[in-house]
Amino acid sequence: MAYTIAVIGTGSEPENPGSDGYAMAYRHAEAYESIEDCELVACADLVRANAEAFADEFSVGQDRIFEDYSAMLETVEPDIVSVCVPPAVHDSIVIDCVRSGVVDAVHCEKPMDDTYGGARQMVEEADRYDVQVTFNHQRRFSDPVRRAKELLDEGEIGDLERIEFSAPIGIFDYGSHSFDLCNYFNDEAATEWVMAQVDYREENVQFGAHNENQALVCWEYENGVHGFGTSDATGDGGPAGAVGCHNRLIGTDGTIEVGPAGDDDLPSLRIRRAGDEDWTAVDTEGGLHGWELVERAIDDVVDALETGDESELGAGNALNATELIFAAWESSRRRGRVDLPLEIEDNPLEAMVESGQLQPEPAEEE
Numbered sequence: 449m450a451y452t453i454a455v456i457g458t459g460s461e462p463e464n465p466g467s468d469g470y471a472m473a474y475r476h477a478e479a480y481e482s483i484e485d486c487e488l489v490a491c492a493d494l495v496r497a498n499a500e501a502f503a504d505e506f507s508v509g510q511d512r513i514f515e516d517y518s519a520m521l522e523t524v525e526p527d528i529v530s531v532c533v534p535p536a537v538h539d540s541i542v543i544d545c546v547r548s549g550v551v552d553a554v555h556c557e558k559p560m561d562d563t564y565g566g567a568r569q570m571v572e573e574a575d576r577y578d579v580q581v582t583f584n585h586q587r588r589f590s591d592p593v594r595r596a597k598e599l600l601d602e603g604e605i606g607d608l609e610r611i612e613f614s615a616p617i618g619i620f621d622y623g624s625h626s627f628d629l630c631n632y633f634n635d636e637a638a639t640e641w642v643m644a645q646v647d648y649r650e651e652n653v654q655f656g657a658h659n660e661n662q663a664l665v666c667w668e669y670e671n672g673v674h675g676f677g678t679s680d681a682t683g684d685g686g687p688a689g690a691v692g693c694h695n696r697l698i699g700t701d702g703t704i705e706v707g708p709a710g711d712d713d714l715p716s717l718r719i720r721r722a723g724d725e726d727w728t729a730v731d732t733e734g735g736l737h738g739w740e741l742v743e744r745a746i747d748d749v750v751d752a753l754e755t756g757d758e759s760e761l762g763a764g765n766a767l768n769a770t771e772l773i774f775a776a777w778e779s780s781r782r783r784g785r786v787d788l789p790l791e792i793e794d795n796p797l798e799a800m801v802e803s804g805q806l807q808p809e810p811a812e813e814e
């Protein structure tokens with residue numbers, strides 16, 4: 449089966465990634481290029497110069513460059529659309545693709561959306577129109593994460609009791625990956641409650657959306673496993689130091705650490721079984737980061753479309769992670785525990801900024 453691919457939101461400057469733009473579309477395009485059955489045929493960007501540079505790089509025809517993505521959908525009728533625009537417009541663009549009636553699959557960048565209502569609506573519309581919708585939580589496909597899950601499933605640390613994470617940047621931007629990994633380790637169990645607090649004293653806007661400076665989040669899954677996560681965008685330690693590794697899995701008979709922090713010589717994965725005096729490094733081929741993970745994610749997306757199997761990047765799993773992000777901010781807004789399912793539509797952090805409840809100082813110019 450051959451698939452035609454189109455991209456919405458090409459970005460610019462892929463060689464200069466940063467929070468003002470990573471041009472993730474280039475990473476998606478490279479991934480599709482490596483799959484024999486996929487042909488990149490069109491692109492759309494509000495900024496025509498961005499779309500033209502992208503088209504030039506990936507040999508997209510001049511008559512297949514669009515500023516208006518709706519015109520692109522109508523003219524090209526692509527099988528798969530990659531959506532690489534900022535989070536605030538993920539929901540409207542993904543939903544337009546889903547409702548277009550011409551697209552079989554949409555692969556959208558994380559975080560799902562800048563409101564919980566928008567994220568939930570994407571899942572509802574994907575179900576209603578029977579279109580495969582996935583989100584790019586590519587860190588699931590890293591070797592340390594895969595190997596950690598194998599060790600857990602093989603019973604190497606006994607029964608899982610607690611999962612931890614520390615995230616740079618914030619629980620929305622980076623935390624979307626962090627919560628997604630926690631849910632992956634705990635087999636996508638549903639969550640019963642979330643309790644959190646945030647500190648937001650200096651503006652931290654990433655890809656157009658607010659992120660707190662520091663956060664502490666506790667939650668409990670319905671299967672009794674507890675979660676504890678921290679974010680720290682200040683770069684000077686703070687609560688994130690309380691966890692001190694990318695993810696920690698604590699079991700009845702030992703502990704696994706993915707991405708332990710503190711020393712460059714530490715391995716990407718290590719285990720300490722009950723009774724061990726010290727950690728044992730676990731060999732893994734690659735690390736937690738790298739664009740090859742986007743290739744693995746997109747392989748999974750195309751494979752799911754071909755086989756009809758559910759991709760693990762599917763909208764349902766993504767919503768599980770997104771619910772934890774917004775429940776954490778909602779807990780801070782309510783000053784209390786939030787019992788799930790989460791029944792809000794908005795973005796509590798943004799609402800608290802708009803109401804003046806939180807008053808972050810303008811960020812210092814870099």
Ligand SMILES: NC(=O)c1ccc[n+]([C@@H]2O[C@H](COP(=O)([O-])OP(=O)(O)OC[C@H]3O[C@@H](n4cnc5c(N)ncnc54)[C@H](O)[C@@H]3O)[C@@H](O)[C@H]2O)c1
Pocket residue numbers: 456457458459460468469470471472473492493494495498515517532533534535537557558559584585586655
């Ligand atoms: N998976 C990851 O690890 C990872 C890493 C970085 C960024 N991201 C995410 O990728 C997404 C995109 O980020 P980026 O850094 O690639 O952005 P970018 O700024 O590099 O590119 C976004 C492009 O979208 C275009 N655009 C905006 N609104 C549009 C619209 N309505 N129609 C058409 N084009 C539109 C802009 O003109 C811009 O060219 C964000 O959600 C971000 O959080 C994910």
